[in-house]
Amino acid sequence: MRIAGTQHVWRSIPRDRGTICAIIFHSETPMKQEFRIENIANYVGQQVTLKGWLYASTRKGKLMFLRLRDGTGICQGVAYQPDLGEELFETLKRLGQESSLIVTGTVKENGRAPGIPGGYEIGIEAVEVLQNVEEYPITPKEHGVDFLMDNRHLWLRSSKQWAVMRVRATIKRAIIDFFDNNGFINIDTPIITPAAxxxxxxxxxxxxxxxxxxxxxxxxxxxxxxxxxxxxxYCFGPTFRAEKSKTRRHLAEFWMVEPEMAFFDLEDLMDFEEQFVSYVVQTTIEKRRAELEFLERDLTVLENISAPFPRISYDEAIERIHALREATDDPELKEQLAIEWGDDFGAPHETELTKQFDKPVFVYGYPSQVKAFYMEPWPGRPEVCKSVDLLAPEGYGEIIGGSERMSDPDLLIAAIERHELPLEHYQWYVDLRQYGSVPHSGFGLGLERTVAWICGIEHIRQTIAFPRTLNRMNP
RNA sequence: UCCUCGGUAGCUCAAUGGCAGAGCAUGCGGCUGUUAACCGCAGGGUUGUUGGUUCGAGUCCAACCCGAGGAGCCA
Structure with a gap:
């Protein structure tokens, strides 16, 4: 993990008296200082060189506005024919969308200039065209989802998609930082497994x-x-689910972070989760405000996300849903909200339940029959387990599923047998309860659902660069 | 797997069973502050596939293919 502004350079040293050693060099300036649009505010009055692409252009006679991307932002370039000369101005006029170019010019502050971050523009002085593009498929007009997904490799350049991926990277970084700074070690778990x-x-x-x-x-x-x-x-990697599911919150391949803690009970788990989620949300607002504002996310909603979060039991959740069902006049919603104790929540239940809160809400103590086999039974209520889900507000649904795990070997063996799972594949797992068993808990957070919630976007397929869905594996 | 909706120009969409259309994009021309600019001109079509009904099908019927939204399932 690289820390901002620093770089670790490994230099291997030749064998010396039978030992191999390495020295870590530390430097304050990792790379030659290059102009980046995200830092444009620092360059007012200076001549800069922008290496990037033409995002859009418009002109008015001898005056031309070019919207330029460099990967870190978008800024406007202004070209005036009498200053540039006819030949260079003609070249600019003929540039197609997404042409690659190197622009030299002077940065000016200008409130009218669009971009991310906006408010600055470059007065163009020279241009080197690397490639002029004839006809770029994604125009600055409306497009259908199918077309955009077919062109996902190009769509990523569009500013909303670009902003979402920038936010995603920051969320991922915040997650890793939180665990690394709180006594966790990152251990990778296998992708190929012998059994469910x-x-x-x-x-x-x-x-x-x-x-x-x-x-x-x-x-x-x-x-x-x-x-x-x-x-x-904690482990943090891709996860695969082959359900033929077709909703806005399902992917066949998604990223999940899963922390696990020894000597942790359900109470500890909820305390920890609310700290964790609050940190991730607040850090993301702090570092990616421009992108979130560009996505038109209501930041006052996110700024409110801080511990503690409301906690309700499954029993209370069922009562609340029953009350909601009584209260509604909409026959369709009435139908969708039908539920009995022992059922798992469907999407409409979660949506209506979370509408009652302006923060994520914990629902704990689910019936064991709807949860995985390894969850610790509730003391005195064997039909209930020490599980807890965290449901995001605004209808985004479950972003975390977690529980206290069974720590008794005999109970665990009975649970494996009850679920008709092959015991021989789980013998090592039972061993963990036979050699120094302790109470322990953990959870899994779906990265894409979290990104969708924080960005306020409709569909999970836009929260990953190349989504794998029921009907799509390309590009 | 089930329910609903859709497939016409590169893209977004029109077209009472009767000449295949518009906007954007592209090319050419015009314009000094544009924000998806604007104005003029031009090129651009195997209407998802197969079969059927009809004097005549983009339009009606059947089957299939592809996609979207939702349900179930799931984080």
């Missing part, structure tokens, strides 16, 4: 040297082994 880890979802099958194997749906079970060695761990 949770026994609850459909998996992608792969051929593993002529033996059946599956793409991982979670790293959690391995995390449980890891905490007995390291105390607190």
């Amino acid at each position: 880890a949770e026994g609850t979802s459909t998996l992608f099958e792969v051929d593993y040297f002529e033996e059946k194997a599956y793409l991982a749906q979670t790293g959690q079970l391995y995390n449980e082994a890891d905490i007995m060695a390291f105390g607190k761990v």
